[in-house]
């Protein structure tokens with residue numbers, strides 16, 4: 458799975474701050490035609506729209522059309538999960554187009570004390586049954602990536618991988634603090650391989666078509682679409698209030714794009730999302746556009762290829778993706794040893810997005826000085842860099858919960 462070449466790329470990348478090229482960032486509040494944006498209306502109606510369209514057509518790719526049908530079904534519900542602390546629901550979501558359909562499964566835990574709870578919605582990498590030891594959680598039948606350490610072979614999940622990712626999901630902490638969790642296995646929307654014959658893409662093909670058009674959606678956009686459709690269910694559930702969309706790494710890129718394209722998400726959390734996520738592309742520190750398009754040719758629209766080693770000509774940079782979330786709460790988090798994701802580039806991106814939050818009287822990140830390690834800045838825009846590697850830890854969740862809590866009262 459591209460592993461050899463990815464490892465090689467990681468070892469050959471630039472991690473030297475003195476080798477970051479000099480660059481001028483396109484200003485988030487100056488339109489493509491050079492007009493200065495000074496208020497919310499101009500932002501919403503002109504600038505936000507043109508930035509969104511650019512990312513849509515030139516970066517992640519457009520969703521080709523609307524669905525014909527959306528449906529969901531409650532498969533299972535219980536009141537005694539987590540020793541009686543939580544209610545569990547498992548929901549099947551079906552998307553239909555052109556007489557074709559896909560079905561994916563959402564696992565939800567809700568704290569029992571709250572009649573309506575805020576939830577974190579996030580994809581998992583290996584199946585819903587991996588985030589918990591709960592024996593009632595169904596095992597995905599979809600293709601999963603092999604992983605020797607997790608005991609996954611033949612691209613199939615089984616009982617042996619139940620609970621292997623519990624350390625990445627602080628479910629009890631969420632429940633104890635009045636939050637719920639909704640999670641979906643991302644491979645049920647689109648298997649993460651360079652193949653457009655499976656997942657959600659083919660639902661939209663015309664006769665004879667076998668892959669999306671140049672400006673149409675890659676996998677990140679498909680995953681974001683899946684999150685957005687999951688929101689159709691979540692907003693209909695009377696036990697759920699606000700939804701904070703969360704994602705780690707490639708799924709952090711998807712969470713950001715979901716938050717940018719669907720304003721129903723009350724807030725967005727990007728955990729170590731890196732290149733094509735929160736990190737500024739122009740810094741060319743760690744992973745670059747050329748590298749990501751080479752290792753993962755299916756993630757972005759084909760139109761994004763023209764920016765390989767050509768970042769200067771991009772009329773946007775990733776701080777403008779972050780700005781699309783404004784004025785809603787946004788948390789970007791990095792890890793000290795995750796140089797591949799360019800922590801400094803992720804931080805600077807929050808700083809350069811913050812002028813848009815200012816238009817709404819919201820506090821963003823108002824300094825270009827990175828905070829100390831393990832010293833979060835938590836405003837409407839929040840940022841932390843923690844010790845450790847590319848991962849999701851209890852420390853990350855403790856901070857997301859504390860911060861999100863200030864927006865749910």
Ligand code: GCU
Pocket residue numbers: 705706707708729730731732744749752797
């Ligand atoms: C690779 C890839 C990153 C991605 C990461 C992940 O390292 O280069 O862009 O974020 O995988 O999803 O873990």
